[in-house]
Amino acid sequence: MARNAGEGGGVFEDRRGRGGAGAGGSVTMAKRGGASNEGMGIPEGYRRAARGGPTVRTDIVDVYIFRMAREGDASSVEFLQLLRAAAPLEKTWQPVMGHIEAGESTIDCARRELAEEVGLCAGDPAWLGFWALEQAHPFYVAPIDAIVMSPRLAARVSMEWTPRLNEEHSDMRWAPSEAVDSMFLWPGQKRACAEVLGELVRPGSAAAGALAIPME
Structure with missing residues (x-):
């Protein structure tokens, strides 16, 4: 499972591949928006602070x-x-x-x-x-x-x-x-x-x- 390169952040988007391996294509995980968590002690996949929501x-x-x-x-x-x-x-x-x-x-x-x-x-x-x-x-x-x-x-x-x-x-x-x-x-x-x-x-x-x- 590959993660697309892009901006840091931490909310992962499940993207069903187009014509990848297997009948349904591959699954990639893309990070969206915001600065990287590197050096903050925050695990990948989390945002340090909310940027939206109700x-x-x-x-x-x-x-x-x-x-x-x-x-x-x-x-x-x-x-x-x-x-x-x-x-x-x-x-x-x-x-x-x-x-x-x-x-x-x-x-x-x-x-x-x-x-x-x-x-x-x-x-x-x-x-x-x-x-x-x-x-x-x-x-x-x-x-x-x-x-x-x-x-x-x-x-x-x-x-x-x-x-x-x-x-x-x-x-x-x-x-x-x-x-x-x-x-x-x-x-x-x-x-x-x-x-x-x-x-x-x-x-x-x-x-x-x-x-x-x-x-x-």
């Missing part, structure tokens, strides 16, 4: 609101879903979601979005707990060529609490724990629910205490 963003937060009919019983947990009223997620069921504004922390954004989207505010006796989930939610948004690393949080409410929806949503529903896979849209959302069920709800969970955050 934007990486961390300014979107998800909050999973849940309620539990029987203490410590994951099978009695239900997750709140909101029906988005406008693009880009129009007519899809989602958790509370929002953009982190300039100068705003993730936690402050989550508190604000809870108040704005469903009327859940600090001091409300129906708000029983608040946690930062350990896993972030990575996903790719093709229309804006961006990879989003979304912090995820969870909020527990009483069985009697009723959401007050704003104009961003046209309906709401509660998804029982056994229906998470069929009722949530994205794999990352299903994993967030699994973390709630496996860690926050489990009696005696050390993670639940470590991940707890103030409601105000």
Whole structure:
């Protein structure tokens, strides 16, 4: 396997040969773009720094609101879903979601979005707990060529609490724990629910205490 001469760099291009040996031709590996890694201690095939690719963003937060009919019983947990009223997620069921504004922390954004989207505010006796989930939610948004690393949080409410929806949503529903896979849209959302069920709800969970955050 020969490597074509050319500029240094490190992203190799697989070029199927035209009329080379064998039925499919030979395979050559060509380096594209940038300065050589020679003398930098960087193995061939790698770039020292990115020169392109999607934007990486961390300014979107998800909050999973849940309620539990029987203490410590994951099978009695239900997750709140909101029906988005406008693009880009129009007519899809989602958790509370929002953009982190300039100068705003993730936690402050989550508190604000809870108040704005469903009327859940600090001091409300129906708000029983608040946690930062350990896993972030990575996903790719093709229309804006961006990879989003979304912090995820969870909020527990009483069985009697009723959401007050704003104009961003046209309906709401509660998804029982056994229906998470069929009722949530994205794999990352299903994993967030699994973390709630496996860690926050489990009696005696050390993670639940470590991940707890103030409601105000």
